[in-house]
Amino acid sequence: MPPFKDDQIIIIAPGSETTVAQLGLPESFTPARVRVRSRMFPAEKEGEYEPYKIRRKQDKPAATNGEPQDSAQEEKKPDEGEDDEIVWEEDRVSEEGAVWPIQEGRIVDWPCFFALITHVYNTLNPPFHTAILLVTQPAWTPREHEKLTQFFFEKFKTPAFGLIDAALATSWAYGQHTATIVDVGKDKADVTAVSAFIPHTQGRVIALAGCGGEAFTQALQLKLKSKGFNRDMCEQLKRSPICEILPAGVPLPGSGEAPEQDPITNPAAAASTGAVASGPAAAASIGNVPRGPGVDTEVGEDAGIDENEGVLDVASIVAGGKMNEYLAKKEKEKQDKVNAKKKGAPVPEANKPIRLPNSRREKATFLYEDHALLDNLKNMNLNTQDMADAKSALDEGPSRKAQENGENGESNPATEAKGVGSIRREIEVGTERFMAGSDGTLEKLADAVHRTISAVDEVKERSELWDNLIICGNGSKLRG
Structure with missing residues (x-):
């Protein structure tokens, strides 16, 4: 690709769950301007797709007083005809009937994938024919690279087009010429050893199934299914600040086990739990009695209401009248x-919840x-x-x-x-x-990293690959 200015390049990175794109690149870690779900919906015309689900909001009203619908429509005034037409609306939340063209990093539906890329390109709306850089998944074959190149040149008339491996793009962004890239996606993970900005193909782990963010969601659902949690609840729980994976040696709260290492004195635990300081003094100030959420906690206030065990299905209550x-x-x-707030009654010091x-x-x-x-x-x-x-x-x-x-x-x-x-x-x-990691997902990833680094022929580079371990991807956002 010939040299272009930073504001004259479109960068598109498709993923199984999310596709991101950016017009120009002022800095390596600039948030993407466009971030869309990697799915499309079948349009009314066969073979075409829409970015959002189209719902029929209102049908033509049925005829009343026993009159046939056609005769009733004839008596309508001209200015009322507009109200009888079917109204369509976009549902930007629902994913019912969605087609996901990328699964486990592989393109499984090419027409839908091309429609997704076209939607992203139109959303960016470049003011002129712009060079395009496509961040490719490791699972894509050279034949698929050729097919993509042909599509971009014929569809968008781009003056220049280039493809860059996702692992190589990550190492460039971090400025590390030698690193191990662990890309955790939705349903899979890719582990790549990059040496001198060259990805090692030997020993590379591509699309390791069952090691993505979906595996963490399913592990939570397995634990919480008996309490009424569905998949959507577990997914939102996984993305919340209260879901995390505790460091090794830290017991679960209330288990009564003594930790092998105080999590407050452990820098990794301090960074993940939000402790304000480290050392015995800070641990003593935090307190040792586990308490639920209170007025001065990070995760919400105690509503003061005793709820039954499990999740209250409010949707069923509303639907049931x-x-x-x-x-x-x-x-x-x-x-x-x-009313309690207006009274202004001071909370006794002894009853104030301890920040944990x-x-x-x-x-x-x-x-x-x-x-x-x-x-x-x-x-x-x-x-x-x-x-x-x-x-x-x-x-x-x-x-x-x-x-x-x-x-x-x-x-x-x-x-x-x-x-x-x-x-x-x-x-x-x-x-x-x-x-969230109780089903062995972390062990699978650790084994994949070990096999990838061990496959590098230059033994002297392996220590540097262990030192420069970069974990990226939406599936890696889980705390801890």
Whole structure:
């Protein structure tokens, strides 16, 4: 590829779960301008795709008073014909019926993949014919590289096109000419030894199945299925700050086992748990009694309500016609909290909760975006004000807490009724949140790293490959 300025290059990096793109590259770690889900939806015309699911919002109304629909339509006034037409709307949340063209790093649906790339390119909307750099997956073959090159030149008339291996792009970004790249994706992981900016093909682990972010989600679901957690809840729990993998030798809170090494004095544990200092003095100031979430904790406030074991299925309550009863209960709880705040009664010093790191709490809460509950409310055809009131009563996010604290947290009813935003609920989780890697995923990755580095012929480079270990990919965002 001939040299181009930084603002004249489009960088596209497709992945199994997420595709990122950037127009220009001012700096190696600049956040991508475009970040989309790597899926498309079949369009009305066969062979074409849409970036979002298209739903039919309203059908033509049926004829009334026993009249045939055709004769009833003839009596309609001309200005009323517009209301009888079918209205279509984009559902930017739902993934029902989605087609994922990349699975485990391999392209399995080429027409859908080309439609995805076209959508990303149009979203960037370059002002002129721009050079394109495509970050490729290790599983793509040379024949597929040729097919991609032909598509980009014919479709976008690009003046220049280049492909770069994902592992090589990572080493360039970090400025390390020799490193071991562990790329953890959705359903797989790639382990590559890069020496002098040259990826080693011998011993390279490509698309190791069952070692991606989905494996962590499934491990959580296996532990929490008995408590009513579905996959969406486990996925959001995995992405929350309270889910982490504890360092070796650190027991689960409440297990009664003595840690092999104090997590507060361990720098790795201090970085992951958010401890403010290290050493015995800091440990003593934190306290040793595990407590649940309180007013001064990092993960939320204690609602003061005894919940039954498991997750309360609010969506089923609303769908079952008991919404008014549930909303009245939530409104009463909200009012009681506001009244308690207004009284201004000081909390006794002895009863104030002790601030504990996440790794020492037996239970913690996270905010869950309940999309099913929001869909049920939409299906009830509430008017604008009722929709806003229902969302305000059910939402337990920051806006709800601002209202309880007497702050200006009013919402816009028109905006809420359109479905913008989501309904967030606080869900309590026990020590299961530390077991995302309990199914042997980490052991598989460690074995793959060992085999990759051991396959490098230059023995003197192996120590440097162990020292420069770079873990990247969306699946590697799990804390700890």
